[in-house]
Amino acid sequence: MKKIVKLMLSVMMIASMAACSSAPKNDQGGEGKFKAGTYTGTAQGNNGDVTVEVTLSADKIEKVEVTEHKESAGISDAAIADIPASIVESQSLNVDTVSGATHTSDAILDAVKAALTEAGADVEALMSGEGAAKTTVTLEDKTYDVVVLGAGGAGLSAAIEAQAAGANVVVIEKMPYVGGNTILSYAELACPNNWLQEEQGIEDSPELMAKEMWEGGGKVAKKEMVDIVANNATAAAEWLRDEIGVKYQDYLVWEGGHSVARAVEPIDLGPGMINPLKEYAEGHGVEIMLNTKAEELIQDETGKVVGVKVSQGDQTATISANRSVVLATGGFGANVEMREHYNTRWETLDESVKTTNSPAIVGDGIVMAEKIGANLINMEHIQLYPFNNPITGVFYGIEAPSWSGEGLIYVNKDGKRFVNEVAMRDVRAEGILAQGGLVYAIYNQEVADRLNLEEKFADEYARCLEDGVFFKADTLEEVAEHYGINAENLVETMDKYNEGIENNTDEFGRTTSMVTMKEGPWFILEGVVSVHHTMGGVEINENAEVLDTEGSVMPGLFAAGEVTGSVHGNNRVGTCAIADITVFGRIAGRNAAAAE
Numbered sequence: 003m004k005k006i007v008k009l010m011l012s013v014m015m016i017a018s019m020a021a022c023s024s025a026p027k028n029d030q031g032g033e034g035k036f037k038a039g040t041y042t043g044t045a046q047g048n049n050g051d052v053t054v055e056v057t058l059s060a061d062k063i064e065k066v067e068v069t070e071h072k073e074s075a076g077i078s079d080a081a082i083a084d085i086p087a088s089i090v091e092s093q094s095l096n097v098d099t100v101s102g103a104t105h106t107s108d109a110i111l112d113a114v115k116a117a118l119t120e121a122g123a124d125v126e127a128l129m130s131g132e133g134a135a136k137t138t139v140t141l142e143d144k145t146y147d148v149v150v151l152g153a154g155g156a157g158l159s160a161a162i163e164a165q166a167a168g169a170n171v172v173v174i175e176k177m178p179y180v181g182g183n184t185i186l187s188y189a190e191l192a193c194p195n196n197w198l199q200e201e202q203g204i205e206d207s208p209e210l211m212a213k214e215m216w217e218g219g220g221k222v223a224k225k226e227m228v229d230i231v232a233n234n235a236t237a238a239a240e241w242l243r244d245e246i247g248v249k250y251q252d253y254l255v256w257e258g259g260h261s262v263a264r265a266v267e268p269i270d271l272g273p274g275m276i277n278p279l280k281e282y283a284e285g286h287g288v289e290i291m292l293n294t295k296a297e298e299l300i301q302d303e304t305g306k307v308v309g310v311k312v313s314q315g316d317q318t319a320t321i322s323a324n325r326s327v328v329l330a331t332g333g334f335g336a337n338v339e340m341r342e343h344y345n346t347r348w349e350t351l352d353e354s355v356k357t358t359n360s361p362a363i364v365g366d367g368i369v370m371a372e373k374i375g376a377n378l379i380n381m382e383h384i385q386l387y388p389f390n391n392p393i394t395g396v397f398y399g400i401e402a403p404s405w406s407g408e409g410l411i412y413v414n415k416d417g418k419r420f421v422n423e424v425a426m427r428d429v430r431a432e433g434i435l436a437q438g439g440l441v442y443a444i445y446n447q448e449v450a451d452r453l454n455l456e457e458k459f460a461d462e463y464a465r466c467l468e469d470g471v472f473f474k475a476d477t478l479e480e481v482a483e484h485y486g487i488n489a490e491n492l493v494e495t496m497d498k499y500n501e502g503i504e505n506n507t508d509e510f511g512r513t514t515s516m517v518t519m520k521e522g523p524w525f526i527l528e529g530v531v532s533v534h535h536t537m538g539g540v541e542i543n544e545n546a547e548v549l550d551t552e553g554s555v556m557p558g559l560f561a562a563g564e565v566t567g568s569v570h571g572n573n574r575v576g577t578c579a580i581a582d583i584t585v586f587g588r589i590a591g592r593n594a595a596a597a598e
Contacts, residue, residue, distance in 0.1 A: 034061040036058040045108075045111075049071075050071070058121055066090055076180060084100055086110065102179060145321075146323060149309060150164070160588070162283050164591040174310065175291065181273070182330075186358070187271070189276075191238070191267075195207065195208070195236055196266055198252070208229075208236075218259040218573055219570050219571025230544055247278040248268050256406065297313050323558065326594040328561065328594050330583075345384055348386065355532065363564075368540060376540045379538060380537050380572065383536070383537035384537070385537060386534060389530075398527060399459045401443055404424065407515050408453060409445055413444060424514050439530055446523065447524075447525075448519065450525060475524060542566050
């Protein structure tokens with residue numbers, strides 16, 4: 003059965019798969035299945051065109067190579083390597099797509115089809131041919147000091163710290179690539195008194211960050227855990243920068259819920275954090291097992307967690323841990339049944355509500371831990387990201403003014419504002435849902451230019467324009483007409499917004515991102531809410547030890563990241579997740595290595 007699991011890839015996503023091809027180079031002529039030569043084909047990927055070269059002899063596909071692409075590093079690597087190899091091996095287009103990279107896989111296949119069509123090949127016959135035989139790698143029982151489940155930001159941080167403490171470490175990852183949700187994120191990390199704040203003279207403190215996390219989460223998180231994140235976030239960011247090699251932008255990100263700009267952002271966003279973590283981990287002796295699913299936690303006769311049962315296809319094995327196991331498997335945002343079961347706040351979180359998450363984020367670590375007695379807390383608290391592409395469910399890069407400290411307003415079909423656009427995410431989500439679920443974001447050329455959006459997100463603008471979820475025009479009346487918005491009200495709304503900014507009396511209480519927008523051209527986006535983060539999970543203490551339903555430590559079991567439920571309360575403040583996963587990932591790794 004073909005793997006057709008769909009991934010909500012990265013921050014700038016998904017378009018139709020139109021393909022084109024070019025004439026062959028070095029045509030050799032002759033008779034056979036193909037017109038010999040090298041052919042080029044192109045198809046739309048996630049972040050732009052994917053171009054392949056296909057080299058043919060008269061009777062054989064000799065070589066397939068992806069020569070150009072803009073796919074997300076890390077996520078796309080397996081597809082770019084495996085799909086061409088499988089085509090050549092099987093002499094067929096009937097090959098499996100790569101789980102978690104379906105759209106990249108499809109783009110490669112469509113580009114190859116275009117090239118083969120130019121070569122006069124019978125593409126339909128190649129599609130129905132026998133696929134490549136699967137390479138079988140024997141899965142064996144093994145033993146390590148520390149076993150980490152999940153290769154996202156939390157898991158890789160834990161693995162690196164455990165290895166640095168002298169442990170022999172393996173990371174188990176069910177997907178064909180590392181990264182989890184972290185690689186799909188912007189990887190912005192809130193950290194008080196950071197190097198950019200110091201350069202810009204911004205006053206901040208761990209106490210202020212902790213206060214805003216605590217209050218933003220409804221004061222239902224474990225306060226001591228919030229304090230640990232705030233007190234260690236800057237050290238975590240400096241560790242990523244100085245030890246791991248993550249390169250950061252020279253500007254700060256200012257998300258809703260923060261009273262000051264305090265988040266740093268990797269130059270290459272999520273991949274810019276994950277890829278250095280992976281390289282560092284493997285370079286220092288951490289083993290990473292991909293395509294390997296954790297099935298069940300194993301306890302000894304005393305109740306200590308001593309390993310995990312894993313599977314690869316129809317093979318199973320036991321991976322034993324001499325010291326401990328670290329859970330870093332993420333939340334359950336991509337599990338519709340699970341989020342519907344726990345949801346008590348939103349009208350529905352069924353399949354009609356898309357998610358920004360990786361398809362891997364289905365709560366399997368939470369389920370495994372609960373089966374052996376772990377306590378679950380805050381499971382009912384599920385965060386919606388307020389404004390996302392209606393087609394993909396993924397947040398826009400081109401909606402950057404909402405979190406950059408620049409201007410942007412949301413309006414409904416009537417052309418009226420309805421919420422503070424830089425309020426907490428849950429407040430904005432509630433406001434959008436109250437308008438019927440589909441709303442519009444508007445900003446002008448001046449804002450786009452200050453953020454260099456048209457250069458940075460050129461491909462996303464082009465795809466979104468083609469898909470009909472973005473439009474640009476010289477006047478507000480034109481953008482209103484395009485989407486059937488009340489134009490008179492929209493002009494009045496923008497005038498009122500600008501007046502409020504100038505008088506510091508915004509009607510919705512906006513006190514940050516106080517930027518006027520008076521001249522066109524105007525940019526407008528359609529947006530809907532999507533499930534973004536699940537605040538609930540296993541309960542941990544300040545040592546990242548998992549607690550059971552009696553409040554006692556479960557020996558041999560640690561956890562970090564979105565699989566835990568102790569840090570964010572009922573609402574996660576933006577840019578605090580990366581702080582959390584890095585801080586507690588490091589704590590979990592160090593303590594897991596020290597466990598008896």
